[in-house]
Amino acid sequence: MKREDIIKPENLVYRRTPVLTDNVMHYCPGCGHGLIHRLIAEVIEEMEIQDNTLAVAPVGCSVLAYNYFDVDCVEAAHGRAPALATAMKRLRPDQFVFTYQGDGDLAAIGTAETIHACNRGENIVMIFVNNGIYGMTGGQMAPTTLEGMKTSTSPYGRETDLMGNPLRITELLAQLPGTYYVTRQAVYTPALVRKCKKAIRTAFENQKLNKGTSFIEVVSNCNSGWKLTPVKSNEWLEENMLPKYPLGDIKVPEK
């Protein structure tokens, strides 16, 4: 069978979702951000909520997320995305509100906002991309950096005596009564990508039912910050990040 016979609209199985704009993403080659953007956009497309979704963009690598989502976006001050999302959801309870943050934004400067928004049980979806490093500013140590991991501000590896321990904020948030659904996912194999998409879908469905905060951590790579090729960084992620940040649901609603 010829290629021309296969390429027909009725045979289409996968295409880039129209909820993403046509802009070329500024992310480094192989960065997990692009993939996670696409998963969120696909969920928005499947649920047909493009016209009533509000996104909150963070500060960090994904600061330009508003250029890629074809939904209404607001840019928050550094770390303040959950506070802004709180206001948006309270003023427009009919809209779906999600925040998209990295580990420097959510787990460092925005820890207070994150914890209090989750403690109040704001009815929002929070997507937390954890790559254990400050990607945008040049690979400095983040709260989530692993013990012994080399970064530009911990060139001999993170020493816990001096620099503290890696922060597992997802486990911390699962303790709070306001959170309804807390999970940790990754996106480096096709099966995990599908699982992650399912988790994002669950989170948006929870918001539809006014259940409370849904929090999804996605363990992602930062090949530029880790100084590895994209493929090698995914292997490194599996070997080093996952023992500290194990995948799976941390808090699921009781049935």
Place this chain on the structure above:
Amino acid sequence: MAFKGTLVIDTEKCKGCAVCIEGCPQKVIALSKNVNGKGYNYLEMINEDACIGCANCAILCPDGVIEVYRVKV
């Protein structure tokens, strides 16, 4: 029942990260020796007949440059 698939790759938007190549069960795709306008070795199909249209490559692509078509044969 078997499937036959093919890909349409937006070579100008491809960044040559090669993450998709790891996900391909049929070893259909590889990076080209040529580069695109941005200087990246873009993705191309090297073994088109083997493609089963599973869409694993497209699912793994961070930039969404792969479109997948599939027919039953």
